[in-house]
Amino acid sequence: MHSFEYHCPTEIIFGRGAENSVAEKIRKYGGSRVLILYGGGSAVKSGLIGKIEGLLGDFEVKTLGGVKPNPRLSFARQAVRAAIDSEIDFVLAVGGGSVIDTAKAVAFGVANPDVDIWEHWTGKVKLKKSLPVGAVLTIAAAGSETSDSAVLTDEESGLKRGTITPRPVFAIMNPEFALTVPHYPLICGIADIIMHTLERYFSKIEGNEFTDMVAESLIKNVMAQSKNLLKNPQDLHAMSEIMWCGSVSHTGFTGLGRDRDFSAHKLGHDLSGRYDVIHGASLTTVWASWARTVYTVKPERFANFAEKVFGITDGTIDERARAGIDAMENYFRELGTPTNFSELGIGVQSEDELNLLADMVTSNGTKKVATFQPLDKALVLEIYRKANH
Numbered sequence: 001m002h003s004f005e006y007h008c009p010t011e012i013i014f015g016r017g018a019e020n021s022v023a024e025k026i027r028k029y030g031g032s033r034v035l036i037l038y039g040g041g042s043a044v045k046s047g048l049i050g051k052i053e054g055l056l057g058d059f060e061v062k063t064l065g066g067v068k069p070n071p072r073l074s075f076a077r078q079a080v081r082a083a084i085d086s087e088i089d090f091v092l093a094v095g096g097g098s099v100i101d102t103a104k105a106v107a108f109g110v111a112n113p114d115v116d117i118w119e120h121w122t123g124k125v126k127l128k129k130s131l132p133v134g135a136v137l138t139i140a141a142a143g144s145e146t147s148d149s150a151v152l153t154d155e156e157s158g159l160k161r162g163t164i165t166p167r168p169v170f171a172i173m174n175p176e177f178a179l180t181v182p183h184y185p186l187i188c189g190i191a192d193i194i195m196h197t198l199e200r201y202f203s204k205i206e207g208n209e210f211t212d213m214v215a216e217s218l219i220k221n222v223m224a225q226s227k228n229l230l231k232n233p234q235d236l237h238a239m240s241e242i243m244w245c246g247s248v249s250h251t252g253f254t255g256l257g258r259d260r261d262f263s264a265h266k267l268g269h270d271l272s273g274r275y276d277v278i279h280g281a282s283l284t285t286v287w288a289s290w291a292r293t294v295y296t297v298k299p300e301r302f303a304n305f306a307e308k309v310f311g312i313t314d315g316t317i318d319e320r321a322r323a324g325i326d327a328m329e330n331y332f333r334e335l336g337t338p339t340n341f342s343e344l345g346i347g348v349q350s351e352d353e354l355n356l357l358a359d360m361v362t363s364n365g366t367k368k369v370a371t372f373q374p375l376d377k378a379l380v381l382e383i384y385r386k387a388n389h
Contacts, residue, residue: 031090097142141189143250160273200255
């Protein structure tokens, strides 16, 4: 194993009825005046928001709904103002990654009232203070409930950016809640889980056998359980496995001893920011095009992936590497997630539009992104062109 530092302080409460401990956990982490954030009306219609409010009867509580996928900067700013006015000291996210990411932004904004939160997301200001955030997870996907990062989308510019944040102090995960998620967000969430590990797996750093085994097993388990869940959407065991894999996948544990590449995320963020498409769908749209562009940097790594995850052993290293990319792309297609621009629903784009996207990723060609193969504007443009059909 290569050297690494790892700290994941999020307390996990997992299983049926896990939500019943929410008051105890908020109190444990010093909360008394709580902002509950949630997304659409489903959390209200299901009775979950009402139940959480009832469990927090001894607290001062403000409830605010309306978080959208690709969480909006304008809503986060609105929530910051509401939280400051209510003297909130704890932010509770009830939902998925967009809600949790928004909660992290609100926690920053309240703790630093003189700084606009976008200044931190664009890297202009480094914030050191934050309120504690807790999460009641309702969809297995982004892993924000245990991650040290969050994204926001500025609707005016179309820019979607991520930043480093404190991890939530606790994550309550009852897999029953995720059984009501609509089909398309469900499969995009499953793809996002796999992508979080793929983005860490492809590295030029070798010699991390246990980390490799963890990553390969997580991907294989999510793939197998997703097939079970698609056959039976009420398969609680399959959902519980997927939900836990989602959290582990974004803790960083599947990439210990390696650098973190996240090429597809950097390419996908600007697709989802500009076209308002679901995050997981943007990732599967570009992954195979990225892989086919860069695999020759270290084809042995891709051949190893093909063997360990898909059992592909025939052919040369190059042939196995390409077969593994094909197999991963075919899984995404079988899952029902897009693998090109047309399947994503945005259609074939003009060369001018592709250039604009490449400029967004690379700050007008002034920087390279990612680590496995640093991507300049020319390489980003090549990847987008391969996905543009």
